[in-house]
Amino acid sequence: MKALTWHGKHDIRCESVPDPKIEAGRDAIIKVTACAICGSDLHLYNGIMPDMHSGDIMGHETMGEVVEVGKDNKKLKVGDRVVVPFTISCGECFFCKRGFFSGCERSNPDPSKAKKLWGSSPAGLFGYTHLLGGYSGGQAEYLRVPYADVGPIKVPDGLTDEQVLFLSDIFPTGYMAADFCNIQPGDTIAVWGCGPVGQMAIKSAFILGAERVIAIDTVPERLALAEKSRAITLDFMDKDIYDRIMELTSGRGADACIDAVGTEAEPSASWDSRLDRIKVATFMGTDRPHVLRQAIHCCRNFGTISIVGVYGGFLDKIPMGSAINRGLTFRMAQTPVQHYLPLLMERIQKGEIDPSFIITHRATLEEGPDLYRTFRDKQDGCIKVVLKP
Template sequence: MRAITWHGKNDMRCDTVPDPKIEDGRDAIIKVSSCAICGSDLHIMDGMIPGMERGDIVGHECMGEVVEVGKDNKKLKVGDRVVIPFTISCGECFFCQKGFFSGCERSNRNAKTAEKLWGHSPAGLFGYSHILGGYAGGQAEYVRVPYADVGHIKVPDGMTDEQALFLSDIFPTGYMGAEFCNIQGGETIAIWGCGPVGQMAIRSAFLLGAERVIAIDTVPERLAMARAAGAITLDFHDVDVYDAIQELTKGRGADACIDAVGTEADGTASFDSVIDRIKVATFMGTDRPHVLRQAIHCCRNFGVVSIIGVYGGLLDKIPFGSAINRGLTFRMAQTPVQHYMPILLERIQKGEIDPSFVITHTASLEEGPDLYKTFRDKKDGCIKVVLKP
């Protein structure tokens, strides 16, 4: 089969690789009808994610048709059309039973490695390094799905791939980021990053009752998409973000701040971001948390900082004194997608949101490596890429 594979920093390829096979009775094999390039995939391309090996199949947003089912899987049958959550979860362990599917105790085949890095292991993920299980990803013609009897969601008749696909990751992630903000109605929510996850967070914040959303980015197409959703937009190259939010909130600060950027924050005009870049380049640091620092400073007293951007290691110079002295609450997680999928499917069916609004490019797998670069370099108005194997 054909699949997108990683061969080192900035080296993504469309290769011919072996077809997946059933390895466990609860498995299923999915013929992929649609998959997508996620912003967190760019961290892999940029060499920011440890534990990658040359030839690894990438991708964790996918859906398609069941073509083979393991003998113990009673929930799926050949011909079912399903969306696959990016978190791999057994459905039976302590965390899965509590709905914390991204903390699954069984699905990471390399849990001991993750424990050395983070203290405890999260769930295994599709296409996202051997630290998180080394599972082949979904940017491929076929994908093996472990524990396929847990968490998948069947796509209703009449719903397009484009409407359903993002239930696999970016819609639940953006919605979770907004839900973390404890929106009761009438709040001002500031969101850093107007990429695909940020766009979902903007719309989710409004769905949950926010009165105002302030969206921060610098890419014109992303800012235009945010304005189309009703957000107030700030270009961080043109304004001082802290001063602008202070003015908009009469000096109080945003009720909650969402970091939808993560480890590779731009922040080119800031001194702290320059230092971050030097540390990463000289292997003295692992992440560039400029946005997180700014979100803390822009959040009102006793507000919430919601973190949904990807971070991988240790963060420097976080203003924790500001957070503790002003009573901030931090909420963050790899998204327990299985928890959110049915909730958000219902919202789509009711017509409250159509997640396909974010798609700007549709292409074949063979065009995928070039579109990784287009997406990363923010060219051609690229906000979200969907691939059709």
């Protein structure tokens, strides 16, 4: 089959690889009908995340048609259309039973690597380093899905691939970001990053009852799309974000702040942003957490910081004095996608949201390597790429 494979920093190739096979009784094989390039895939493309191996298959936003099921899988049958969560979860361990599917204790076959970096291992993920299981990803013609009687959700008749594909990651992640904010009537929510997850967080914040959403980015196409969702937009290269948020909130700060950027924050004029880049370039730091620092300062007393942008290592110069003395609450996670899937599928069916609004580019797998570069460089108005094998 054809698949997009990683061969080093900025080296993604479309090449032939062996077809996946059933390896355990609860597995399923799906024929991929749509997949996407995620912003977190760019961390792999840019060589930020450790323990990628040459030839690893990329991708964790995938859906398709079931073509084979293992002997112990009683949930799925050949011909089912399914969306596959990016988190691989057994459904039976301590965390899965409590709904914390992204903390699954069984799905990472070699948790020792993650434990060395993070203390404990979270769930295995599709196409996302050998720290998290080394599983083949879904930017391919076929995908093996472990624990397929827990993860995939069947797609109801009448919904298109593009309406439901993002249930695999960015819609649940953006919704979780807003859900973490404990939104009350009249609240103002600030969202850093108007990429795909940020756009979903903006939509979700309004769905959950926010009065205002302030969206922060510098890419014109992203800011324009946020405005279509009724957000107040701020260009961080044009305005002092702290001053503007204080002006908009009568000096109090946002009720909750969402970091939908993570480790590779774009450079700004601030001293800490420049210092982050120097530290990472000289191997004196692992991440560039400028956005998180700014979000903490812009949040009102006893507000909430919701973090869904991916960080990989040890963050430097985080203003914990501000957070502690002002009573901030921090909420963060890799999304337990399975927890949110039934609710979000229902919202799509009811017409409350059509996640396909985010798509700007549609292409084949063969065009994927070039579109990784286009997406990274934010060229051609690229916000979200969908690939159809």
